[in-house]
Amino acid sequence: MSRNVVIIGHSGAGKSSLINMLYPRAGAATSDDLKGCTKAERVYGPCDIGEQQYCQLHDTIGLEEGFWGLLWAPKAEKQLKAYLKRIRPQLLVYCMPGVRSSLKKSHGRNFNKFKSVVGNRVPIVVVVTNLEASGNPEGWWSANLDTLRKLGIPVSTSHACVTTLPEVYLPPASGLYHTSREAVKALIRNNLPSY
Numbered sequence: 738m739s740r741n742v743v744i745i746g747h748s749g750a751g752k753s754s755l756i757n758m759l760y761p762r763a764g765a766a767t768s769d770d771l772k773g774c775t776k777a778e779r780v781y782g783p784c785d786i787g788e789q790q791y792c793q794l795h796d797t798i799g800l801e802e803g804f805w806g807l808l809w810a811p812k813a814e815k816q817l818k819a820y821l822k823r824i825r826p827q828l829l830v831y832c833m834p835g836v837r838s839s840l841k842k843s844h845g846r847n848f849n850k851f852k853s854v855v856g857n858r859v860p861i862v863v864v865v866t867n868l869e870a871s872g873n874p875e876g877w878w879s880a881n882l883d884t885l886r887k888l889g890i891p892v893s894t895s896h897a898c899v900t901t902l903p904e905v906y907l908p909p910a911s912g913l914y915h916t917s918r919e920a921v922k923a924l925i926r927n928n929l930p931s932y
């Protein structure tokens with residue numbers, strides 16, 4: 738039986754980039770256009786998450802797009818809810834950029850909304866992206882506890898603070914891509930229920 742891990746988050750949060758990082762063969766389309774990129778849900782895998790464990794990774798359409806977007810927010814939300822009901826994931830990964838300009842109340846709203854869509858038995862974890870310039874990505878969570886509380890994201894939520902920027906854009910010797918990939922794999926491994 739396959740273990741389904743569904744990646745969700747706002748349009749442009751780095752969901753498809755995260756999938757490419759975890760499963761390089763995916764070749765999922767990514768874009769820095771103002772308009773959303775991923776046009777439909779798609780499953781990739783089996784993805785090796787280490788320690789002889791595997792999962793299926795599901796890319797999803799971006800949330801919170803305006804009238805300019807690929808899919809207007811209420812429709813994207815409805816589509817994602819229907820997908821989650823159909824797929825019945827074993828783990829939900831909420832992806833959000835850790836930069837001030839991307840901070841929105843809707844992160845907390847969507848985190849909690851989709852947590853309740855999948856129900857209490859399905860764990861939800863957070864991957865914070867866009868931290869390549871932070872100097873101390875792992876320190877991001879503890880430095881932002883107050884803001885996370887205000888957003889309504891429980892500070893006890895399991896998380897990884899990383900960059901999902903493609904490796905070619907990162908300083909070659911930084912090791913950031915490798916440490917980011919390993920941190921997310923461990924996050925998934927440690928939170929994905931076993932059978």
Ligand SMILES: Nc1nc2c(ncn2[C@@H]2O[C@H](COP(=O)(O)OP(=O)(O)OP(=O)(O)O)[C@@H](O)[C@H]2O)c(=O)[nH]1
Nearest residue numbers: 749750751752753754767768773774775799867901
């Ligand atoms: N600086 C920075 N850019 C990133 C990071 N992750 C992704 N990007 C860039 O952000 C843009 C959007 O990334 P995507 O992976 O397409 O985002 P997405 O969440 O799949 O977007 P939709 O498919 O539209 O919902 C791309 O240009 C990526 O290269 C990151 O950690 N840091």
Ligand SMILES: [Mg+2]
Nearest residue numbers: 752753774775
């Ligand atoms: Mg995408």
